[in-house]
Every structure is written in structure tokens, then in C-alpha cells.
Amino acid sequence: MRSLDDLAGDLSFTQAAVGADRSVTFLPDPPRAEREYTVISVDDHIVEPPHTFEGRVPRAMADRAPKVVETADGKQTWVYDGFDLPNVGFNAVVGRPVSEWGFEPVRFEEMRRGAWDIDARVADMDLNGVYASLNFPSFLPGFAGQRLQMTTPDKDLAMACVRAWNDWHLEEWAGTHPGRIIPCQLPWLLDPELGAKMIRENAARGYHAVTFTESPHALGLPTLHSGHWDPIMRACAETGTVVNLHIGSSGASPSTTDDAPPDVVGVLFFGYAMFAAVDWLFSMMPVRFPDLKICMSEGGIGWVAGLLDRLDHMQSYNSMYGTWKGDLTPAEVLKRNFWFCAVEDQSSFVQRERIGVENILLESDYPHCDSTWPRTQQVIREEIGDLPAEDIRKITWANASDLYSHPVPAAIQADPNAY
Numbered sequence: 001m002r003s004l005d006d007l008a009g010d011l012s013f014t015q016a017a018v019g020a021d022r023s024v025t026f027l028p029d030p031p032r033a034e035r036e037y038t039v040i041s042v043d044d045h046i047v048e049p050p051h052t053f054e055g056r057v058p059r060a061m062a063d064r065a066p067k068v069v070e071t072a073d074g075k076q077t078w079v080y081d082g083f084d085l086p087n088v089g090f091n092a093v094v095g096r097p098v099s100e101w102g103f104e105p106v107r108f109e110e111m112r113r114g115a116w117d118i119d120a121r122v123a124d125m126d127l128n129g130v131y132a133s134l135n136f137p138s139f140l141p142g143f144a145g146q147r148l149q150m151t152t153p154d155k156d157l158a159m160a161c162v163r164a165w166n167d168w169h170l171e172e173w174a175g176t177h178p179g180r181i182i183p184c185q186l187p188w189l190l191d192p193e194l195g196a197k198m199i200r201e202n203a204a205r206g207y208h209a210v211t212f213t214e215s216p217h218a219l220g221l222p223t224l225h226s227g228h229w230d231p232i233m234r235a236c237a238e239t240g241t242v243v244n245l246h247i248g249s250s251g252a253s254p255s256t257t258d259d260a261p262p263d264v265v266g267v268l269f270f271g272y273a274m275f276a277a278v279d280w281l282f283s284m285m286p287v288r289f290p291d292l293k294i295c296m297s298e299g300g301i302g303w304v305a306g307l308l309d310r311l312d313h314m315q316s317y318n319s320m321y322g323t324w325k326g327d328l329t330p331a332e333v334l335k336r337n338f339w340f341c342a343v344e345d346q347s348s349f350v351q352r353e354r355i356g357v358e359n360i361l362l363e364s365d366y367p368h369c370d371s372t373w374p375r376t377q378q379v380i381r382e383e384i385g386d387l388p389a390e391d392i393r394k395i396t397w398a399n400a401s402d403l404y405s406h407p408v409p410a411a412i413q414a415d416p417n418a419y
Contacts, residue, residue, distance in 0.1 A: 024110045025097055030374040035129040035416040037380050037392065038408060040400035042182075043246070043297045043341055043363030044133045044371075046173065047092050047116040048140050048165075050108070056164035061157050065164070066140060066148075068108075075106040078140050080161075081152040089115065090139035094124075094367040094374075101369050115367040122177045129377040130364060131397065131412055131419060134182040134404065135173065136211055136246050136297070141165055143249035144213035145186030150220075155190060162186050170206060182406050184209040184244060189221060192228055196235035203239035208405045210236065211244045211297075214276035218250035224283035237289035242339075242403055245280070246297040247272050273299020274307060277338060281311075286337035287326045293403060295339040298370070301360055304340050305351040335359060339403055342395075343370060346383045352391065360395050361403070 050068040057065040066080040068088065078085040089105025095112035105111045114124035125133060141148045141162075148165065149158045166185045174181035185207045188195040199210060212232075213219055222228035236243050247253070247269060254271040256264055273296045286292050311331040318324050328336065335356045341363045342348065352360060362380065365371040372379045384392055401408050411418040 023100065024105075025100060026112065027095055027097065030127060032127050033129040033374060033377040036377060036385075037129070037396045038412055038416040039130045039362065039376065039380065040132045040134075040182075040397045040406070040408070041130050041364040041366070041376070042134045042295065042361045042400050042404075043343075044135050044366040045092075045115075045138055045368060046135045046169075047089055047108075047111060047138050047367070048168075049116045052168050053161060053164045056167050057160045061160050064152075064154075064157055065161055076108065077106075080140075080148070081154065081157060083151050085140055085147065085151070087139035091369055092116075092138075092367040093369050094371050112367060118173050118176045118181075121366075122180050124366065124373065125180065126419075128364065128366070128374045129416060131408065131416070132180055132182055132400075132406060133364075133366070134184050134209060134244070134400075135169075136184065136244070137165070137186065141186055142251070143246045144189070144211055144219075146189060146213060146219050146249075146251070148186070149189055158190070159188065162188060166202060166207075170202075174206075179406075179409070182209060182400075182404050183207045184211055186210075187212055187232065189213070189216070189219075192231040196231035199232060199235040199241055200239060203235075203241055208240060209242045209244055211246055211249065213249045214245040214247070214272060215250035215252075215279065218252055224279055224285065230285070230288065233285050233289050233292055236293070237291040240291075240293070240405060242293045242295055244295045244297045245273070245276050245299075247299055270300045270303065273340075274303045277307065277334065281330055281334055281338075282323065284325070286333050287328075290336070292337055293339070294337055295341065295361070295403070297341055298343065298363065298365060299341060300348070301340045301342045301345045301351075301355060302348040304359075305348075305354040308334065308354060339399070342383075344372065344379060344383070349384050349387065349395075352387075352395075357391050357394050358399055361400050362396060 053065045064081045066078050068076050069079050071077055076088050087104055089111045092105050092111040092115040093101045113120035136143055145162055148161045152158055170183050174183040183206055185202045187210050188198050217223045253265050254268040277296055280294060308331045315329050324330055339359050339361055341361045343363055343365060364373050364376045366373045384395060397408055
């Protein structure tokens with residue numbers, strides 16, 4: 001495995017970063033995409049704006065809460081309880097030439113404004129033809145909120161900052177343009193009973209999703225197989241809160257050797273989704289909590305059919321292991337409890353019946369380098385435009401709407417130009 005923190009700080013990780021200056025170029029705004037489909041993207045990202053925590057943390061803690069400061073070399077950095085977290089614009093590169101993607105933006109003005117401003121974000125969604133979007137946190141909190149909780153030794157401060165982020169996300173990021181953002185909360189990882197209580201509280205105020213770590217043991221937390229996480233998963237199952245396992249939420253990415261070129265990390269990035277799906281499946285949590293909904297975010301779908309085949313094969317000699325218990329087979333539980341997100345998986349949709357048409361979602365990954373923005377509508381047309389209309393309807397928006405309990409107005413269902 002390779003640490004994502006190490007990769008983010010390695011200026012030689014991409015060729016564009018080697019021997020170049022820090023020029024920043026913004027491409028002209030693209031034209032508004034021709035809208036053929038109503039679209040929900042279930043994986044995009046936020047770059048938290050500098051004011052995220054202002055007025056949301058108790059006054060006695062405000063000076064230690066995350067804040068953006070100017071550095072002597074002209075950069076901006078987050079400072080949290082005395083610790084520097086410098087990746088203010090983690091992979092926020094849309095709208096800039098590929099030749100500049102080797103740099104992590106180090107100032108907010110080096111990013112397209114939609115990365116961190118909700119009004120500009122919705123405008124970019126409109127340009128791209130995306131009606132609604134589920135947004136994950138960026139480098140500051142960590143994809144599962146781990147950095148807010150594990151950077152500081154002060155658990156009260158950590159709790160205050162997690163609550164502040166969730167308040168900001170629901171009230172400002174999702175609340176400013178109702179219906180356009182699917183709220184996705186940070187979990188409390190340091191106490192499962194308290195974490196479960198927060199899930200229930202947040203469900204009551206409108207959250208239908210939580211971002212969680214795909215491999216808690218990689219963060220130094222108890223394993224999925226320990227039973228430690230049952231209170232949180234029970235709360236998610238009982239409230240209909242979808243557990244989103246974003247690639248890299250354990251702070252690592254699959255690799256091989258230390259001297260392998262960066263291409264290896266890029267190609268294998270999807271691998272953690274497959275590893276995590278198997279780990280979560282055999283944790284038996286989806287068996288203990290049959291209503292649990294798990295979404296493998298940014299993992300692609302090309303590996304899913306092969307995994308189902310392998311699960312069926314392994315089940316033929318389950319008695320040798322004796323670990324799987326339940327009325328359903330592992331493959332049946334995978335199709336009942338797991339959802340999978342396609343980015344650009346053009347060769348995989350022919351396997352949609354094996355995967356389960358109802359289990360496939362779409363994502364645009366704005367503002368990261370993998371993003372299909374501003375050509376998401378075009379990518380959808382090229383990849384699934386020839387599928388039956390009902391399959392297209394499910395994959396482009398209906399599956400996501402059902403999974404996240406996020407209704408789409410009838411007028412927009414019928415006409416993607418209606419917003």
C-alpha cells in the first residue's frame with residue numbers, strides 16, 4: 001500500500017511536476033452541455049472553504065479549530081490545534097490544463113471556484129448537466145473524517161469540529177440549493193456507541209448518508225471483524241443511512257513495490273474497492289444487519305461480475321472454511337447490500353444483469369483529475385446510450401434517488417432541461 005498523504009506531498013509523483021514552475025491557467029468556461037439524461041452523481045468532492053468552522057465551534061475552542069493561514073512562501077495552509085494540514089486544494093484540478101495537474105493547488109484562487117463555493121458548484125453542475133450530487137470531504141477532514149479526529153489528542157475539540165463540519169455541510173453546502181446536494185455526514189469513529197447516537201440524530205435532521213473508512217484497521221482502529229462497529233452499523237441499517245466507502249478513506253492506495261512507477265498506483269486504485277467489498281462482506285455485518293446499505297464509492301464496476309463468480313466458486317466448498325452462515329450465499333448478500341459506482345467503465349455495462357442493474361450508480365468525481373466534468377452527459381451517451389430506456393433511467397438517477405431517499409421532481413425526471 002502507498003500512503004495518500006505521502007503521494008500528495010511527492011512533487012515528483014507526476015511528470016508535470018518535475019522541473020516546472022507554478023503557473024496557474026484557467027481554461028475558458030465550457031458551453032452548457034446538451035442534456036439528454038437526468039443525472040445524479042454519487043461521488044463528487046468538497047474543498048472546504050476557509051469559513052467552514054467559523055461560528056460553529058464553541059468559543060473556548062475557536063482558536064484551535066481549523067483555520068486557513070497565509071504562509072511566508074505565499075501559500076495557504078489549514079492549521080488545526082497547532083498542526084499544519086497543507087493540502088488546501090487536494091486534487092482540485094478541473095478547469096485547468098492537464099499539463100498543470102501535477103500540482104496540488106496551494107491557494108484557493110488556484111482552484112476553479114466551484115471546488116469550494118456552493119453557488120459556483122451548482123453553476124458547474126448546471127453546465128455539466130448533473131441535477132444532484134453527493135459530496136465527500138477533502139484532505140482536511142479526511143474522506144472518513146479521520147483527520148479531524150486523529151490529528152488532535154483533544155477528543156472534545158475533535159467532536160466539536162466533526163459536529164461543526166456536519167452542521168456546515170447540512171445548513172450551507174446542502175441547504176443553500178435544496179435538492180441539488182445529497183447530504184453526507186462525517187462519522188464519529190472514536191466511540192461506536194456515541195457514533196451510533198450521532199447517526200440517529202443526523203438521520204432525524206435530514207442526513208441519509210455517511211462517509212466511512214473502507215479499512216478502519218489501517219487507521220489504527222478495530223477491525224471490521226471485531227464486532228466493534230456493530231452499534232454504528234445497526235444505527236445505519238435502522239435509519240436507512242447509506243454507508244459510503246470511498247477509495248482512499250483508510251489513507252492508502254494499493255500498490256506493489258516501493259520503486260514501482262506512479263502508473264501502478266493509478267491503475268490499481270480501484271483494487272481497494274474490491275478488497276474492501278470482500279472484507280465488509282465477510283465481516284458478516286451485512287448478514288447481521290440485512291437492511292444495511294453499503295456503497296463502494298469511486299471503485300468502478302468492472303471487477304464486480306468477476307467477484308460474484310469467485311464468490312459462487314468459493315461457496316462450493318464453504319464447508320472447508322465454515323465461516324459463512326446465513327440463508328443467502330455471499331454473492332446474494334453482495335447484490336442485496338452493496339451498490340457500485342461507475343466513472344468511465346465502458347466495457348462493463350454489458351455485465352449489468354450479472355452485477356444487478358439496480359446496483360449500479362454513476363459519478364462525475366468533480367473536482368478531481370478523474371472527473372468527467374464538463375463532459376458527463378457525453379460520457380453517459382457514449383457508454384450506455386444504447387441500453388434499454390429503463391436501464392438508463394435506473395443507472396443515471398433512479399437507483400441513486402431510491403438508495404439515498406433523495407426525490408427528483410417529476411418535471412426533471414421527464415425533462416433534464418427542466419432545472
